[in-house]
Structure formats: C-alpha cells, structure tokens
Amino acid sequence: MFLTYIYLIAITAEAMSGALVAGRRNMDIFGVSVIAFVTALGGGTIRDILLGHFPIAWTQHPPYIYLTVGAGLLTIVVAKYMVHLRKVFLVLDALGLIAFTIIGCDVAQQLGYHTEVVVMSGMITGICGGVLRDLLCQRTPVVFCKEIYAGISLLVAIMYVGFHYLGIEQNLALAVIFVTGLTLRICAIYWRWSLPIFCYSSDEWD
Amino acid sequence: MFLTYIYLIAITAEAMSGALVAGRRNMDIFGVSVIAFVTALGGGTIRDILLGHFPIAWTQHPPYIYLTVGAGLLTIVVAKYMVHLRKVFLVLDALGLIAFTIIGCDVAQQLGYHTEVVVMSGMITGICGGVLRDLLCQRTPVVFCKEIYAGISLLVAIMYVGFHYLGIEQNLALAVIFVTGLTLRICAIYWRWSLPIFCYSSDEWD
Amino acid sequence: MFLTYIYLIAITAEAMSGALVAGRRNMDIFGVSVIAFVTALGGGTIRDILLGHFPIAWTQHPPYIYLTVGAGLLTIVVAKYMVHLRKVFLVLDALGLIAFTIIGCDVAQQLGYHTEVVVMSGMITGICGGVLRDLLCQRTPVVFCKEIYAGISLLVAIMYVGFHYLGIEQNLALAVIFVTGLTLRICAIYWRWSLPIFCYSSDEWD
Numbered sequence: 312m313f314l315t316y317i318y319l320i321a322i323t324a325e326a327m328s329g330a331l332v333a334g335r336r337n338m339d340i341f342g343v344s345v346i347a348f349v350t351a352l353g354g355g356t357i358r359d360i361l362l363g364h365f366p367i368a369w370t371q372h373p374p375y376i377y378l379t380v381g382a383g384l385l386t387i388v389v390a391k392y393m394v395h396l397r398k399v400f401l402v403l404d405a406l407g408l409i410a411f412t413i414i415g416c417d418v419a420q421q422l423g424y425h426t427e428v429v430v431m432s433g434m435i436t437g438i439c440g441g442v443l444r445d446l447l448c449q450r451t452p453v454v455f456c457k458e459i460y461a462g463i464s465l466l467v468a469i470m471y472v473g474f475h476y477l478g479i480e481q482n483l484a485l486a487v488i489f490v491t492g493l494t495l496r497i498c499a500i501y502w503r504w505s506l507p508i509f510c511y512s513s514d515e516w517d
Numbered sequence: 518m519f520l521t522y523i524y525l526i527a528i529t530a531e532a533m534s535g536a537l538v539a540g541r542r543n544m545d546i547f548g549v550s551v552i553a554f555v556t557a558l559g560g561g562t563i564r565d566i567l568l569g570h571f572p573i574a575w576t577q578h579p580p581y582i583y584l585t586v587g588a589g590l591l592t593i594v595v596a597k598y599m600v601h602l603r604k605v606f607l608v609l610d611a612l613g614l615i616a617f618t619i620i621g622c623d624v625a626q627q628l629g630y631h632t633e634v635v636v637m638s639g640m641i642t643g644i645c646g647g648v649l650r651d652l653l654c655q656r657t658p659v660v661f662c663k664e665i666y667a668g669i670s671l672l673v674a675i676m677y678v679g680f681h682y683l684g685i686e687q688n689l690a691l692a693v694i695f696v697t698g699l700t701l702r703i704c705a706i707y708w709r710w711s712l713p714i715f716c717y718s719s720d721e722w723d
Numbered sequence: 724m725f726l727t728y729i730y731l732i733a734i735t736a737e738a739m740s741g742a743l744v745a746g747r748r749n750m751d752i753f754g755v756s757v758i759a760f761v762t763a764l765g766g767g768t769i770r771d772i773l774l775g776h777f778p779i780a781w782t783q784h785p786p787y788i789y790l791t792v793g794a795g796l797l798t799i800v801v802a803k804y805m806v807h808l809r810k811v812f813l814v815l816d817a818l819g820l821i822a823f824t825i826i827g828c829d830v831a832q833q834l835g836y837h838t839e840v841v842v843m844s845g846m847i848t849g850i851c852g853g854v855l856r857d858l859l860c861q862r863t864p865v866v867f868c869k870e871i872y873a874g875i876s877l878l879v880a881i882m883y884v885g886f887h888y889l890g891i892e893q894n895l896a897l898a899v900i901f902v903t904g905l906t907l908r909i910c911a912i913y914w915r916w917s918l919p920i921f922c923y924s925s926d927e928w929d
Contacts, residue, residue: 330715337716341660361768366568370567370630427785452754465753507751508750509752543922544867545869545917545920566773582843596923
C-alpha cells in the first residue's frame with residue numbers, strides 16, 4: 312500500500328524528468344509524451360518482457376498512461392519553475408529508484424526466478440527507464456557514467472533479497488531499505504561519489 | 518482483404534524509405550537489408566512483444582521477409598530515380614501509417630486489451646518501425662520532432678475505436694478513416710503543420 | 724558438448740570486447756559490466772524474445788551472469804596487455820559468431836519455425852549482441868558497415884539448415900561449418916573483404 316503511493320509519486324517524477332530531457336532535444340508535444348511515458352514505465356516494461364511476464368503491468372492499468380503522459384505535458388508549462396524544485400526532484404527520483412527496484416525484485420521472486428535474476432530484475436526496473444530515455448534522446452546513458460546510481464539499486468536489491476531470506480518482517484525491511492538507500496543516494500549526490508571509471512583509448516582495436 | 522493489399526504496398530514503401538536512410542549512413546548491403554526489414558516490420562514486432570502476442574506476425578509469413586529485404590536491395594539500384602517519385606512515396610508512407618495503425622488497433626482489440634492500450638497499440642504499430650530505423654541509424658527519431666505524423670496515427674486509432682464502439686459498418690469506417698487520415702497527412706506535409714515544440718535549455722539539471 | 728565449451732569461451736571473449744568499447748566511452752565499472760553482459764548475452768536474449776521462447780536462456784543459468792560480468796571487470800585490469808592478444812581475440816570472436824549462429828538456428832528449429840525464421844534466428848543470435856553494444860555506446864552498429872561479418876553468419880545458418888535437411892551427421896556438419904566459417908572470417912579480416920556499400924546522399928528526402 313505504502314509502496315503503491317511511492318510508486319505513483321515516482322512515476323510522476325520520472326515522467327517529468329524525462330520531459331525535461333525531451334525539451335532539451337526540442338521535441339514536439341508528442342515526443343515529450345513518449346519520452347515521459349518511456350522514462351516512467353519503460354523499466355517495468357523491459358523487466359516484464361525479459362521475465363516473460365505478460366500482460367505487461369501498465370497495459371492493465373490505463374490510469375498510469377494518463378498519469379505519465381499528463382505529467383510530461385504539464386512539465387512543458389511548469390518547466391521554468393522546476394529549477395527551484397531541483398532538490399525535491401532528486402529526492403523523488405531516489406525514492407523512485409528504490410521503489411522500482413523493490414517492485415522489480417518482488418515480481419521476479421513471485422515468478423520463481425533464481426536469486427541472481429531477482430536482483431537483476433530489480434536493477435532493470437530501477438534503471439532501464441532512464442536508459443531508454445537516453446537512447447531515444449541520443450545520449451550515452453547517464454547511469455553508465457555518473458554517480459552511484461546503479462550501485463544503490465544493486466544494494467537495495469541485495470538488501471531486499473537478504474531480508475527476505477532472513478525472514479525479517481516486511482514493513483521493517485522496507486523502512487530500513489528506504490532509509491539506507493535514500494541516505495546513500497543523497498550522500499552520493501552531495502559529495503559526488505562515483506564508481507571507478509574505465510578509460511581506455513586505443514585505435515589498434517576496432 | 519483491401520487492408521492486406523494496402524499493407525503489402527506499405528511495408529514495401531517503408532522498406533525502401535528505410536534503405537535510403539541506411540544509404541545515407543554508407544551502410545553495406547547487409548545493413549541496408551536490416552534497416553529495410555526493421556523499418557517495415559519493426560512496429561508490428563514491438564507491438565506483438567508488448568502485447569505478449571506470440572508467435573510474432575512476420576515469423577508466420579516468410580514472404581514478408583523476402584518482400585522487405587528485396588525492396589531494400591532494389592532501392593540500392595533505383596535510388597537515383599526515386600527522387601522524382603518523392604510525392605508518390607509520401608502518399609504510400611501515409612497509407613502505410615494509416616494501415617499499420619488500424620491493424621495494430623485490431624490486434625490489441627481481439628486480445629481483449631483496454632481501449633487506451635488498443636489506441637497505443639495502433640500508434641506503436643504505425644510509428645515504431647521508423648523509431649527503430651532512426652535509432653539504428655543514429656539520429657533522433659524524426660517522429661518526435663517533425664510534422665504531424667504521430668498525431669494522425671492517434672486520430673486514426675481514436676476513429677477506429679470510436680467507429681467500432683458506435684457499431685458503424687467496417688468498410689464504411691475504413692473508407693472514412695483512410696480519406697480523413699490521408700487528407701490530413703497531405704495537408705500536414707504541404708503546409709508544414711507541426712505540433713508545438715518544447716524547447717528547454719538549462720544546465721542546472723543533469 | 725563441444726558446442727557448450729565453444730559457447731562459454733565465446734561469451735567470455737564477447738564480454739571482454741564489449742568492455743573495451745565501454746572503456747573507450749569512459750564508462751564506470753557498472754557501465755562496463757552492463758555492456759559486457761549485453762554484448763555476450765544480448766543476441767540470445769533478443770532471439771528468445773522474438774521467438775516467444777520463455778524463460779530466456781540466461782535467466783536459467785546464473786553462472787553465465789557471473790562469467791560475463793566477471794570477464795568485463797577483469798578486462799579493466801588486463802586491457803593494456805590485450806592489444807598483444809588482438810589476433811587471438813579476433814579468432815575467439817569468429818568462433819563465437821559461428822557458435823552463436825548455430826545455437827540460434829537450433830533453438831528456432833526446435834520450436835518449429837519456418838526455415839527462413841530459423842536462418843534469421845541464427846543471425847540474430849550471432850549479431851545482435853554487438854548491435855546492442857554499439858547502440859548503448861552511441862555508435863552506428865559496426866556490423867552494418869564493415870567487413871563480411873553478417874555474411875558469414877548467414878552462410879553458417881544456411882549451411883546448418885542445409886546439412887540438417889540433407890541428413891548429414893551432426894558432428895561432421897559442425898566440423899565443416901566451423902572450418903568453413905573460421906577460414907572465411909580470417910580471410911575477410913586479412914584481405915579486408917567487405918560487402919558492397921550503399922552510399923546515398925540527397926537532401927531532397929527527409
């Protein structure tokens with residue numbers, strides 16, 4: 312229940328952030344709608360396809376379509392005021408990352424997949440919306456290059472699986488996961504923590 | 518039956534237009550074949566995957582593979598003469614957009630999806646072939662930025678669903694949809710109608 | 724059995740080559756892991772999705788996940804020494820192309836698809852990992868532009884289907900296919916054989 316509210320807030324925030332990226336590419340209102348929708352619901356879509364989990368979640372919940380497309384279009388109007396809300400959005404985005412990851416783990420677990428696939432399902436749900444947004448907007452996926460974003464999704468997924476294995480009560484588990492994930496994400500942004508970068512340049516290959 | 522003929526003409530025209538884009542990227546004949554195939558049949562493929570509708574349509578109709586790949590390869594030979602046929606191709610492309618959209622709506626409707634998903638299924642079938650082509654050819658999807666293309670697909674899908682709801686005889690419905698869609702598309706090209714663009718530039722985000 | 728060993732060597736080699744491309748884009752260790760995984764297992768994933776063959780192969784074999792991600796991360800450490808092994812990697816890559824293609828044909832054949840789809844399934848398995856890698860790393864897919872790579876995959880697939888049709892004993896068939904494919908691939912690299920290129924430039928379209 313709690314997770315559902317967080318989820319709705321998260322897909323709205325993701326849709327709005329997607330719309331901003333689309334705006335930077337001078338897309339029209341259709342393009343903005345698509346990017347908003349894909350950023351918000353693309354991760355879950357890729358997860359459902361990879362797990363063979365049909366029908367895909369959003370096809371059973373038409374309100375999600377209206378919510379994300381509406382949030383994208385609203386962004387066009389309110390974009391100029393959103394700069395002031397930057398910090399709010401970073402927190403909402405972190406909440407979304409955590410909620411998406413937990414939901415992704417849960418779906419794979421209920422389908423009886425291996426633990427490793429459960430963890431990957433969580434990460435795919437958390438991250439792939441942004442990857443699709445970046446591909447459609449012609450930029451190298453941010454998540455592959457910057458800050459500890461994917462790492463937090465991985466940690467959340469492992470905590471989820473671990474707490475489940477240890478039989479810890481679900482509400483307690485959720486609380487611990489959200490507090491830990493949110494704290495780490497905010498620290499990662501504030502101190503610009505990032506994973507080690509692999510720089511490789513050689514023309515000999517290729 | 519009528520729709521099948523239009524469909525075959527449309528996938529041929531889409532394959533040829535895809536091949537031209539591949540040629541602008543200096544691809545080899547394999548790349549041209551892939552782009553031709555993907556432009557023509559990629560929209561239906563994405564639709565079938567998203568709807569969990571297996572086996573995917575073209576896997577059951579091998580002649581479609583030969584037709585689209587053949588059209589792509591033929592384009593290499595006839596490309597220099599095609600400039601003179603530009604207007605013919607724009608009309609064929611518009612016919613294809615309408616036919617693809619109608620077929621996409623029909624597939625989702627027969628699978629019992631919600632009305633909103635039926636409309637989206639039509640648009641996905643109509644548009645995603647071109648989006649895949651643009652991604653594989655490294656350019657921002659044209660459909661997100663230019664002219665009223667997606668808008669016509671949306672209108673066609675809504676008309677299809679509406680006429681079905683109202684119980685209008687199918688051949689009449691198809692005729693009205695094709696005439697309306699084609700007229701609008703030609704007007705959109707002629708007068709360069711486009712949807713409002715969302716221009717956003719701020720380095721503060723990201 | 725023989726094919727399984729080749730397969731394991733091949734996904735390791737593909738993962739390492741993917742990691743190098745990621746390194747050229749200055750990705751962090753997460754990005755490198757993803758690109759390694761996707762380069763090695765992406766072709767089979769796309770094949771399974773297109774054929775409606777769930778659960779997807781790697782979800783049933785968690786060791787493949789560790790193997791490919793591990794190979795990607797190892798690459799970061801050993802990248803500077805790999806230049807000397809360039810020729811070894813080109814051979815491993817060719818082995819992988821052939822093994823992936825054969826496996827892809829086999830999967831589609833066992834699902835009862837048409838011959839044309841069996842051939843395409845082989846090529847998709849052989850090639851799409853590299854296409855996904857290039858898309859995620861923001862470059863035009865190499866396989867659409869350079870050398871006879873896809874052509875060898877096509878030939879291998881046709882030989883596989885043909886030998887099966889003729890009832891030739893499987894080990895003999897595999898031996899002939901591997902020797903032919905490997906020889907051709909090495910010749911293609913050595914003499915820089917390539918397919919005809921389609922160069923097209925016209926601003927009138929678009």
